[in-house]
Amino acid sequence: NAGVTQTPKFRILKIGQSMTLQCTQDMNHNYMYWYRQDPGMGLKLIYYSVGAGITDKGEVPNGYNVSRSTTEDFPLRLELAAPSQTSVYFCASSYGGSGKNEQFFGPGTRLTVL
Amino acid sequence: EDQVTQSPEALRLQEGESSSLNCSYTVSGLRGLFWYRQDPGKGPEFLFTLYSAGEEKEKERLKATLTKKESFLHITAPKPEDSATYLCAVQDFTGGGNKLTFGTGTQLKVEL
Numbered sequence: 402n403a404g405v406t407q408t409p410k411f412r413i414l415k416i417g418q419s420m421t422l423q424c425t426q427d428m429n430h431n432y433m434y435w436y437r438q439d440p441g442m443g444l445k446l447i448y449y450s451v452g453a454g455i456t457d458k459g460e461v462p463n464g465y466n467v468s469r470s471t472t473e474d475f476p477l478r479l480e481l482a483a484p485s486q487t488s489v490y491f492c493a494s495s496y497g498g499s500g501k502n503e504q505f506f507g508p509g510t511r512l513t514v515l
Numbered sequence: 516e517d518q519v520t521q522s523p524e525a526l527r528l529q530e531g532e533s534s535s536l537n538c539s540y541t542v543s544g545l546r547g548l549f550w551y552r553q554d555p556g557k558g559p560e561f562l563f564t565l566y567s568a569g570e571e572k573e574k575e576r577l578k579a580t581l582t583k584k585e586s587f588l589h590i591t592a593p594k595p596e597d598s599a600t601y602l603c604a605v606q607d608f609t610g611g612g613n614k615l616t617f618g619t620g621t622q623l624k625v626e627l
Binding site for chain 2: 405432434441442443444445446449450451457459491493495497502503504505506507508509
């Protein structure tokens with residue numbers, strides 16, 4: 402069981418470029434999440450999904466898009482990157498059933514926009 | 516809107532010096548309170564879930580407790596390998612997706 406995997410680990414983008422952050426989980430979890438973590442700010446939810454084909458906005462969705470075509474994958478798309486999107490991005494997943502609400506996190510992608 | 520406040524922001528302990536980290540929360544209806552450990556450059560690692568006031572959970576040198584307004588993470592006789600940032604998060608019954616609201620964490624440093 403690899404758990405939650407994310408690629409790439411690091412990336413530098415120029416302002417206005419686009420990229421996709423990949424996230425895959427092999428735990429057959431229904432729910433998946435994208436967070437960003439900035440120094441001193443805590444983890445902020447960007448988007449989440451409760452199953453294939455179903456996504457919804459979190460607290461800070463502007464500038465991002467997601468899709469969920471399979472149970473395993475939940476990519477995060479950045480269009481027209483801006484310096485404000487410099488952050489560490491974490492993908493997480495959870496079972497989604499009652500009594501098993503803990504989220505399991507990937508190792509993160511460190512993104513710098515210059 | 517759910518709110519989580521953790522204190523202190525940073526804590527330095529000597530090896531063997533027990534202490535507690537605090538997590539105060541405001542939530543419309545608590546579904547669960549979660550503790551995570553995060554090492555530098557890594558993703559958060561799940562530690563505990565607490566569901567109701569009075570509940571306690573233990574793992575090695577860590578013990579988490581819960582009241583109606585706050586949770587404590589007690590660290591007994593810590594070792595240098597316990598050095599990490601400890602994150603607290605709450606989940607409520609409103610909305611969908613079992614979303615978490617995180618605090619900003621307590622950075623713990625345990626020295627020899």
